[in-house]
Amino acid sequence: xxxxxxxxxxxxxxxxxxxxxxxxxxxxxxxxxxxxxxxxxxxxxxxxxxxxxxxxxxxxxxxxxxxxxxxxxxxxxxxxxxxxxxxxxxxxxxxxxxxxxxxxxxxxxxxxxxxxxxxxxxxxxxxxxxxxxxxxxxxxxxxxxxxxxxxxxxxxxxxxxxxxxxxxxxxxxxxxxxxxxxxxxxxxxxxxxxxxxxxxxxxxxxxxxxxxxxxxxxxxxxxxxxxxxxxxxxxxxxxxxxxxxxxxxxxxxxxxxxxxxxxxxxx
Amino acid sequence: xxxxxxxxxxxxxxxxxxxxxxxxxxxxxxxxxxxxxxxxxxxxxxxxxxxxxxxxxxxxxxxxxxxxxxxxxxxxxxxxxxxxxxxxxxxxxxxxxxxxxxxxxxxxxxxxxxxxxxxxxxxxxxxxxxxxxxxxxxxxxxxxxxxxxxxxxxxxxxxxxxxxxxxxxxxxxxxxxxxxxxxxxxxxxxxxxxxxxxxxxxxxxxxxxxxxxxxxxxxxxxxxxxxxxxxxxxxxxxxxxxxxxxxxxxxxxxxxxxxxxxxxxxx
Numbered sequence: 001x002x003x004x005x006x007x008x009x010x011x012x013x014x015x016x017x018x019x020x021x022x023x024x025x026x027x028x029x030x031x032x033x034x035x036x037x038x039x040x041x042x043x044x045x046x047x048x049x050x051x052x053x054x055x056x057x058x059x060x061x062x063x064x065x066x067x068x069x070x071x072x073x074x075x076x077x078x079x080x081x082x083x084x085x086x087x088x089x090x091x092x093x094x095x096x097x098x099x100x101x102x103x104x105x106x107x108x109x110x111x112x113x114x115x116x117x118x119x120x121x122x123x124x125x126x127x128x129x130x131x132x133x134x135x136x137x138x139x140x141x142x143x144x145x146x147x148x149x150x151x152x153x154x155x156x157x158x159x160x161x162x163x164x165x166x167x168x169x170x171x172x173x174x175x176x177x178x179x180x181x182x183x184x185x186x187x188x189x190x191x192x193x194x195x196x197x198x199x200x201x202x203x204x205x206x207x208x209x210x211x212x213x214x215x216x217x218x219x220x221x222x223x224x225x226x227x228x229x230x231x232x233x234x235x236x237x238x239x240x241x242x243x244x245x246x247x248x249x250x251x252x253x254x255x256x257x258x259x260x261x262x263x264x265x266x267x
Numbered sequence: 268x269x270x271x272x273x274x275x276x277x278x279x280x281x282x283x284x285x286x287x288x289x290x291x292x293x294x295x296x297x298x299x300x301x302x303x304x305x306x307x308x309x310x311x312x313x314x315x316x317x318x319x320x321x322x323x324x325x326x327x328x329x330x331x332x333x334x335x336x337x338x339x340x341x342x343x344x345x346x347x348x349x350x351x352x353x354x355x356x357x358x359x360x361x362x363x364x365x366x367x368x369x370x371x372x373x374x375x376x377x378x379x380x381x382x383x384x385x386x387x388x389x390x391x392x393x394x395x396x397x398x399x400x401x402x403x404x405x406x407x408x409x410x411x412x413x414x415x416x417x418x419x420x421x422x423x424x425x426x427x428x429x430x431x432x433x434x435x436x437x438x439x440x441x442x443x444x445x446x447x448x449x450x451x452x453x454x455x456x457x458x459x460x461x462x463x464x465x466x467x468x469x470x471x472x473x474x475x476x477x478x479x480x481x482x483x484x485x486x487x488x489x490x491x492x493x494x495x496x497x498x499x500x501x502x503x504x505x506x507x508x509x510x511x512x513x514x515x516x517x518x519x520x521x522x523x524x525x526x527x528x529x530x531x532x533x534x
Contacts, residue, residue, distance in 0.1 A: 004283060013280035014288065016271060016351070016372050021281065023413035024291030055414075056421065084283070087417075093379075094413065094420040094444055105283045112360075133400025133464075134436060137418050145412035146290035146361065147322075150354075151404050153361040154323065169401060177361055197400075 001075055004107040005068050018103055020086030023094065024144035026103075027051040028084040029202075031069065032237050033108070036077040038069055039267065040236065043202040048085065051141050057087050058102050065106065072108040080109040080237055086144070112237065115159075119261060122244035122253050123162035125176065125233070127222070128152040131169045132197040140200040149177045163233055165225075165246060168197055173220040176233045179241070180204035184230035184256045189215045203234040210263055230254035239264055268342055271374040272335050285370055287353030290361065291411035293370075294318040295351040296469075298336065299504050300375070303344040305336055306534065307503065310469040315352065318408050324354050325369050332373065339375040347376040347504055353411070379504065382426075386528060389511035389520050390429035392443065392500070394489075395419040398436045399464040407467040416444045430500055432492075432513060435464055440487040443500045446508070447471035451497035451523045456482045470501040477530055497521035506531055 004012040019025035029048055032039040045062050052059040069081050088101035130152040138145070152164050163176040174192050175181055180201040183190045189211055194200050208215050225231070231243040231251050240261045242253040271279040286292035296315055299306040312329050319326040336348050355368035397419040405412070419431050430443040441459050442448055447468040450457045456478055461467050475482050492498070498510040498518050507528045509520040 006283065012283050014283055016273065016279050016281055016374060018288070019417075021285070021288045021351070021353075022295075022411070023417050024411055025414060025417050028289075055418075084288070086288075094416045096417065096421055107283060130404050133402035135400035135415065137397050138414055143414055144288070144291055145414045147292060147405055147410055147412045148402065149361045150286075150290050150292050150363065151322075154363055 002071055004105065005072060006105050007103060008064070008068065012107070014103060014105065015089055017089045018086055019088060019090040020084065020103060020144055022090055024146070025055075025090075026084060026086030026144045027055065027057065027142055028082060028144065029142065030236055031081045031083065033069070033073045033077065033079050033081055036073070038066075038081065040202050040206050041066070043205055044083075044236075047142065047200065047202055047205070048083065051143070052085065054141060055087070055143070056096065057085060060085065060102065060104050065104070068106040072106055076108055078111055080111060082107050082109065084144070118162060118241050119239055122242035123233070124160055124245045125163040125165050125243050126156060126161050126247055128155055128164040128166050128177070130155065130166070132166050132174055134168055134170075134196045136196050139196045139198065140194045142199045152177050162241070163243075166198070167222055171222045173222060173225065174198040179233035179235040179238070181231065181233050182207065182260075183220060183224060183228040184254060185224070185228055187214065187256065189256065189260075190220060191215065191217055192220050193217045201234065202236050203239070206267075207234065207240075207260060211260065225249060230257045232257045232260065269338055271372065272339060273372050274370060275331070275335065279374070281370060281372065282356055284356045285353055286355060286357040287351065287370060287411055289357055291413070292322075292357075293351060293353030293411045294322065294324065294409055295349060295411065296409065297503055298348045298350065300336070300340045300344065300346050300348050303340070305333075305348065307469050307473050308333070310472055311350075311503075314409065314467065314469055314472070315350065318410070319352065321408060322354070322410070323363065324352060327352065327369065327371050332371070335371075335373040339373055343375055345378055347378060349374050349376065351411070385429060385508050386506055389509035390500070391427055391512045392430040392432050392510050393423060393428050393514055395422055395431040395433050395444070397422065397433070399433050399441055401435055401437075401463045403463050406463045406465065407461045409466045419444050429508070430510075433465070434489055438489045440489060440492065441465040446500035446502040446505070448498065448500050449474065449527075450487060450491060450495040451521060452491070452495055454481065454523065456523065456527075457487060458482065458484055459487050460484045468501065469503050470506070473534075474501065474507075474527060478527065492516060497524045499524045499527065
């Protein structure tokens with residue numbers, strides 16, 4: 001069973017000179033394969049090409065990526081596939097001299113085990129102390145510079161807390177560490193703008209598209225959290241998880257969250 | 268000739284599951300080997316252990332790193348050695364579950380060619396449009412999240428401009444893209460505080476230590492650039508380079524810069 005391809009060859013190694021390792025100079029997609037089919041494939045491809053465009057990394061044809069996804073997920077119809085694209089090999093300096101030689105890594109992974117049915121029961125979250133730096137040049141991109149998330153995740157050990165909520169330095173709500181966030185207020189779905197930091201998740205985009213008339217992307221301040229009637233977080237793998245508690249604030253799992261979950265179950 | 272060791276073995280490959288690639292979760296040192304000796308070895312080791320301590324990456328004994336540096340630089344007495352430490356292999360998520368298994372990469376590289384004797388003639392620089400994000404959790408560290416520097420370096424093609432000067436979002440001068448910066452004002456050596464962004468270079472630390480009574484680390488605003496009598500940038504490989512021009516501002520190469528260069532030539 002082939003679990004990893006590097007530039008189309010069976011391998012699980014990359015050169016130490018790869019700019020993905022040296023500088024985090026690359027992008028990735030984490031894709032749910034369900035019943036042998038990649039969920040929201042076009043959404044992942046759209047995000048990846050937009051990211052390549054912004055960073056000046058040559059895009060790989062979608063047909064190549066789909067063939068490789070099928071290769072690494074063959075025999076494992078319920079798995080996670082990761083596509084990682086870097087700017088390729090480099091000299092030691094930051095300058096971009098050879099943008100034609102991207103590295104692509106396509107790998108499959110077991111579906112993550114969960115201790116409970118969090119989609120039904122909901123999850124607990126906490127506000128992280130770490131505040132995301134503001135960097136419009138990289139805002140929204142799913143790039144490989146993830147030390148902020150790594151640092152934020154070290155803030156707690158309590159296994160009953162599933163996610164950490166990240167704010168920026170100006171007290172705007174941005175996202176979870178590995179998820180996007182939606183607040184339900186007066187029946188409307190509010191989610192943070194991600195132009196200055198955070199990652200535009202593919203699940204978030206799919207929800208925005210499916211519920212467009214009731215959705216709003218805006219700056220959300222920390223003090224709006226206790227005002228929300230419902231809160232959920234989402235990502236490509238876990239789907240839509242109701243939040244029942246953030247620090248000392250408690251939330252009911254409400255009808256809007258269940259409606260969005262119902263929509264997802266029909267995708 | 269051995270040019271690269273990965274965890275002490277002859278190799279130039281790392282696993283695609285390495286957290287250095289997945290998240291940029293690691294640190295590096297770029298060391299000048301001159302006459303077969305690593306320059307400012309102790310400074311590099313001090314910075315690396317401080318970085319490991321801050322990120323919670325297990326430190327490698329210095330004796331091991333020195334032995335490996337000697338192995339990869341044997342037969343090449345004038346070269347650059349890079350030591351890269353990552354948090355090792357990972358599951359796909361951000362949580363740090365196995366901090367005992369760092370990956371270390373020690374590699375040698377040809378000394379970079381320069382088109383001119385920039386230490387004598389000085390260099391030109393420009394102010395970058397990109398503003399560094401403010402992130403005290405990572406400020407000063409020489410970590411592997413370097414997309415800001417990569418992006419900033421794409422802003423110009425003009426080969427006569429050697430360096431880009433980076434400011435933060437509040438118009439503080441921080442550093443060059445691959446160097447630290449010193450301003451000479453009334454005989455004093457001023458260099459930016461690097462507690463919120465930027466990299467504490469080993470050459471910068473060595474200068475601060477050698478010229479301590481005349482040095483000051485402080486917040487430097489953009490509007491101090493035209494006031495400076497002399498400016499130089501520095502890093503471990505290039506040493507000390509006088510700056511003769513930043514955008515439309517011109518500078519003489521003055522006695523303080525030459526004095527610091529003289530000090531370095533005696534190290």
